[in-house]
Amino acid sequence: MDRWDGGDMKELAEWVIRDLFSKNPDTWQYTWAIYLAGMALAAVICLGFVAVFAGPVTWVERRTAGRIMSRIGPNRVGPQGVLQWLADGIKNLLKEDLIPDDADKPLFRLAPYLVFSGMFGTFVVLPFGANLIAADLDIGVLYLMAVTTLVVVGLLTAGWASNSKWALYGGIRSAAQLVSYEVPIAFALLVVVISTGSLSTQAIIKAQGGWPWQWFVAKNPFTFIAFFLLLTSAMAEGNRIPFDLPEAESELVAGYNTEYSGMRFLFFLFEEWANLWIMGAITTLCFLGGWQIPGVSPEKISASSGWTFVGWQLLSFAIFAAKVSWIVFIVIQARWTLPRLRVDQLMSTCWKYLVPMTLVCIAGVLFMDLYIVQGGITDKIIRWIMTLLGAAVIVLFFLRARYNYKMDKDKYPGLRNEKMWYPPYRMP
Amino acid sequence: MDAREIYGLLVQKFPEGILEFKENLLDPAIEVKPQALIDVAFFLKAEQGLEFDYLRCLSGVDLKDQLEVVYQLHSIAKGHDLVIKVKAAAGDPVIPSVSGIWKTANWHEREAFDLLGINFQGHDDLRRILLPEDWIGHPLKKDYVPQPEYHGITPDRPDGLDAIPIGEGGEQPRPPIQYLPAMHGPKDEPEGKLFHLNMGPHHPSTHGVLNFMLNTDGEVLSRVVPEVGYLHRGMEKLAENLQYSGNMPYTDRIDYLGSMFCNHGWAMAIERLLNIEVPKRAEYCRVIVDELNRIASHLIATGSMAMDVGAFTPFTHWLRERETINDIMEMICGARLTYNYMRIGGVSRDISPAVVEKTLAWLDHFDIIMEEFDRLISENQIFIKRLAEIAVISAEDAIDYGLSGPNLRASGVDFDIRRDEPYSVYPELDFDVITGKAWKGSLGDCYDRYYCRMDEMRQSVRILRQALKAMPEGDIRAKVPKTIKPDPNEVYSRVESARGELGYYVVSDGSPKPYRAKYRTGSFTSMSIIEHLSPGLMVADLVALIASFDVVAPEVDR
Numbered sequence: 001m002d003r004w005d006g007g008d009m010k011e012l013a014e015w016v017i018r019d020l021f022s023k024n025p026d027t028w029q030y031t032w033a034i035y036l037a038g039m040a041l042a043a044v045i046c047l048g049f050v051a052v053f054a055g056p057v058t059w060v061e062r063r064t065a066g067r068i069m070s071r072i073g074p075n076r077v078g079p080q081g082v083l084q085w086l087a088d089g090i091k092n093l094l095k096e097d098l099i100p101d102d103a104d105k106p107l108f109r110l111a112p113y114l115v116f117s118g119m120f121g122t123f124v125v126l127p128f129g130a131n132l133i134a135a136d137l138d139i140g141v142l143y144l145m146a147v148t149t150l151v152v153v154g155l156l157t158a159g160w161a162s163n164s165k166w167a168l169y170g171g172i173r174s175a176a177q178l179v180s181y182e183v184p185i186a187f188a189l190l191v192v193v194i195s196t197g198s199l200s201t202q203a204i205i206k207a208q209g210g211w212p213w214q215w216f217v218a219k220n221p222f223t224f225i226a227f228f229l230l231l232t233s234a235m236a237e238g239n240r241i242p243f244d245l246p247e248a249e250s251e252l253v254a255g256y257n258t259e260y261s262g263m264r265f266l267f268f269l270f271e272e273w274a275n276l277w278i279m280g281a282i283t284t285l286c287f288l289g290g291w292q293i294p295g296v297s298p299e300k301i302s303a304s305s306g307w308t309f310v311g312w313q314l315l316s317f318a319i320f321a322a323k324v325s326w327i328v329f330i331v332i333q334a335r336w337t338l339p340r341l342r343v344d345q346l347m348s349t350c351w352k353y354l355v356p357m358t359l360v361c362i363a364g365v366l367f368m369d370l371y372i373v374q375g376g377i378t379d380k381i382i383r384w385i386m387t388l389l390g391a392a393v394i395v396l397f398f399l400r401a402r403y404n405y406k407m408d409k410d411k412y413p414g415l416r417n418e419k420m421w422y423p424p425y426r427m428p
Numbered sequence: 429m430d431a432r433e434i435y436g437l438l439v440q441k442f443p444e445g446i447l448e449f450k451e452n453l454l455d456p457a458i459e460v461k462p463q464a465l466i467d468v469a470f471f472l473k474a475e476q477g478l479e480f481d482y483l484r485c486l487s488g489v490d491l492k493d494q495l496e497v498v499y500q501l502h503s504i505a506k507g508h509d510l511v512i513k514v515k516a517a518a519g520d521p522v523i524p525s526v527s528g529i530w531k532t533a534n535w536h537e538r539e540a541f542d543l544l545g546i547n548f549q550g551h552d553d554l555r556r557i558l559l560p561e562d563w564i565g566h567p568l569k570k571d572y573v574p575q576p577e578y579h580g581i582t583p584d585r586p587d588g589l590d591a592i593p594i595g596e597g598g599e600q601p602r603p604p605i606q607y608l609p610a611m612h613g614p615k616d617e618p619e620g621k622l623f624h625l626n627m628g629p630h631h632p633s634t635h636g637v638l639n640f641m642l643n644t645d646g647e648v649l650s651r652v653v654p655e656v657g658y659l660h661r662g663m664e665k666l667a668e669n670l671q672y673s674g675n676m677p678y679t680d681r682i683d684y685l686g687s688m689f690c691n692h693g694w695a696m697a698i699e700r701l702l703n704i705e706v707p708k709r710a711e712y713c714r715v716i717v718d719e720l721n722r723i724a725s726h727l728i729a730t731g732s733m734a735m736d737v738g739a740f741t742p743f744t745h746w747l748r749e750r751e752t753i754n755d756i757m758e759m760i761c762g763a764r765l766t767y768n769y770m771r772i773g774g775v776s777r778d779i780s781p782a783v784v785e786k787t788l789a790w791l792d793h794f795d796i797i798m799e800e801f802d803r804l805i806s807e808n809q810i811f812i813k814r815l816a817e818i819a820v821i822s823a824e825d826a827i828d829y830g831l832s833g834p835n836l837r838a839s840g841v842d843f844d845i846r847r848d849e850p851y852s853v854y855p856e857l858d859f860d861v862i863t864g865k866a867w868k869g870s871l872g873d874c875y876d877r878y879y880c881r882m883d884e885m886r887q888s889v890r891i892l893r894q895a896l897k898a899m900p901e902g903d904i905r906a907k908v909p910k911t912i913k914p915d916p917n918e919v920y921s922r923v924e925s926a927r928g929e930l931g932y933y934v935v936s937d938g939s940p941k942p943y944r945a946k947y948r949t950g951s952f953t954s955m956s957i958i959e960h961l962s963p964g965l966m967v968a969d970l971v972a973l974i975a976s977f978d979v980v981a982p983e984v985d986r
Contacts, residue, residue, distance in 0.1 A: 069740065165625050165626075250633040250738065251967055337739070339734065
């Protein structure tokens with residue numbers, strides 16, 4: 001019995017046929033069954049993961065929001081409220097599923113599933129660790145772009161089928177917004193694809209290394225910019241403030257989900273929070289070295305066996321999850337800090353700024369790839385400079401936070417004696 | 429120029445049109461013939477040296493055999509006041525409309541038509557405003573008889589709970605709900621590609637129960653018609669049935685975010701009628717609670733403005749600060765929202781040293797939080813982009829539409845009742861009047877209205893510090909007769925509320941109840957300019973515009 005060294009679920013299925021059943025996968029008549037079982041397994045794992053991520057992250061978001069907003073947030077269900085998401089889920093499941101009388105009922109029922117499958121489809125090509133991926137498609141990035149479009153269809157369907165003018169506004173807004181922002185996302189991903197020479201997500205990660213200076217974000221100034229462009233566009237694609245126009249509650253009541261209730265409503269929220277992971281995962285795999293373990297090459301992981309192999313997989317997953325969580329946390333913080341753009345400002349941000357900038361990035365990366373030898377001394381110098389720049393950005397962020405913190409503390413001596421740190425001032 | 433001089437001028441100019449000069453009234457009034465009203469009004473507005481550009485209030489009064497309309501005029505440029513009266517026979521009350529001269533008269537006249545049935549000739553849109561279109565009768569007329577029922581709703585249920593069957597018999601068959609057809613609508617139905625949208629009565633950013641009927645082309649508005657009256661509680665009718673002092677708690681409900689101003693204005697009006705001198709300490713108490721209330725109200729205004737453009741965090745930070753003000757108010761008067769603190773001739777309770785200490789400590793804390801708030805949201809680029817250059821109101825328009833308070837000052841009009849027509853102890857206190865300075869865009873845009881309120885809070889802090897220090901010892905209530913029976917007279921008193929001029933026009937006939945009480949509020953006038961401003965705005969801008977006016981729905985509808 002050989003060791004399984006494959007990359008994705010297809011190879012796992014072939015390994016099972018070859019080594020457990022001792023059959024040739026090309027000729028055996030039950031190959032399809034094993035493939036089907038593999039697909040089902042992958043789907044169940046991904047679905048479980050999405051649920052377990054999207055649920056608790058709502059709690060994380062609400063507690064973070066509470067901290068930022070100088071209030072407490074959910075803290076009653078379970079220790080510190082960690083089980084709040086389960087309570088919310090159960091409550092929504094038990095709620096009446098209201099469908100407006102004049103709604104287009106089949107479409108109304110269908111829309112949440114369209115949105116959900118559009119989101120869930122992306123998990124096929126998102127890696128979780130060195131060898132943990134449902135299918136390492138050759139056209140991974142292209143597939144990613146294609147399948148997320150299904151979300152637009154779902155939102156538009158929801159808006160139209162509700163037969164409510166506010167929902168229609170939300171649907172139309174989301175169509176305009178999501179279609180527009182796919183352009184800068186595609187271009188930003190193209191920067192990575194050009195640098196890698198492959199559309200496969202695993203190949204993109206393997207083209208980077210474990211250390212920050214081996215990541216694409218530090219490859220050259222253009223990839224550095226492309227990282228921020230991708231992050232911004234991904235926030236727009238995920239309907240997060242400052243780009244949450246499709247569900248702008250102060251303008252459109254609730255946007256496309258105005259008429260939804262119960263479980264169907266939950267599906268939209270589910271999609272929204274699962275999107276956080278997708279957002280973070282795409283940025284991480286494209287620019288932040290994905291699951292790469294510093295100092296351990298992918299070949300070394302493949303060459304290992306037994307518990308070492310399992311250990312590397314878990315470590316790579318932990319690294320990937322940590323990077324994604326960091327991005328998710330930034331996105332959450334942005335949501336609770338910034339106001340919302342207006343719809344024309346949103347469009348001009350996309351077409352006047354993001355699209356031209358990504359185009360410049362593509363041109364710049366082509367130029368750099370042509371004239372700078374990979375691994376040469378110029379390449380190394382550029383990578384070091386970009387790494388330091390990235391570090392400087394992070395340091396600046398913390399200095400800025402400290403400045404704001406100190407500014408109040410110095411001015412108001414009473415605050416210095418506080419036991420609690422910043423937000424909850426003791427009221428005089 | 430005082431009223432007598434103006435009367436002399438008018439008699440010279442319109443020997444036929446002027447009827448009488450009522451000098452014995454507290455606010456001397458000039459009575460004008462209906463036929464000459466338009467000429468006189470135009471003369472008063474246009475003549476050099478008079479320049480009555482600001483119509484503060486227009487009230488209708490039912491004198492039983494006659495209906496009277498009272499115009500409270502003010503000149504922002506010259507700083508003088510004038511009261512004009514016009515009378516019409518009760519049978520066929522026709523009075524020419526001045527809405528072409530002062531645009532703010534448009535809504536005021538609709539209200540007078542709605543509540544008193546005065547027919548304003550030349551008004552282009554004389555519809556009911558506070559009551560539904562199919563209401564019968566005009567409630568503020570003295571001979572008004574309420575309808576026995578309105579769409580199945582009766583004022584009383586004679587059988588009480590016994591009429592409702594209990595338990596057995598299952599569910600009673602109910603008559604099917606009949607939906608009424610939309611009663612009002614924009615006069616021109618949307619044509620072609622225009623889209624008709626009802627924003628309200630229940631909508632997150634209408635700040636209460638308001639309705640805006642929008643005609644939109646995609647996101648761009650072509651017309652917005654505000655529809656008010658959902659919260660009309662007939663407060664003016666209520667006042668006519670209550671004794672003077674008994675109306676005080678009802679005034680709390682005019683503007684639930686600024687109850688102190690409502691108390692203050694009512695108390696001042698009756699004190700002027702009775703000619704009562706209020707003790708110094710009571711006046712200081714009033715100013716202190718007024719300014720605390722102003723800060724609390726502006727906290728909600730600026731916070732909800734940030735929330736309406738999508739930033740949640742500032743609002744909760746401001747609510748946290750407001751909580752302390754509520755605590756202080758609770759220490760002062762026992763209530764946190766509807767205070768009922770003031771009394772005719774003074775205030776109900778004294779401000780204790782503990783309150784003074786707590787307020788001073790909180791003010792020190794608040795200074796820092798104000799700066800923090802500026803760093804959090806006022807300087808935020810997205811916030812500025814959403815508010816600057818949006819819905820710019822010129823100074824002329826602001827005056828013409830009768831905007832008041834921060835909304836007027838944001839357009840660069842330097843007018844504050846606290847300074848220009850001083851009441852209470854404001855003359856003894858040092859503060860600046862904040863006017864718009866085109867901080868981020870042009871003068872009179874939404875950002876100016878926002879930042880005016882921010883700076884006004886700083887001024888309120890200044891006032892509070894001075895007032896808390898300068899508060900003298902002494903009584904907190906003047907000697908007031910048990911039953912208040914003012915001599916027949918009439919008075920218009922105004923205070924600078926957080927939402928602008930809050931005016932009380934009170935007519936007494938010598939009985940213990942007011943003959944007529946008219947409340948003039950800032951939100952009502954600011955709502956009337958929305959239709960003028962809205963074409964070309966986007967849906968999201970309308971939300972910012974409504975928030976920037978700091979409209980409180982009960983104050984619009986009363």
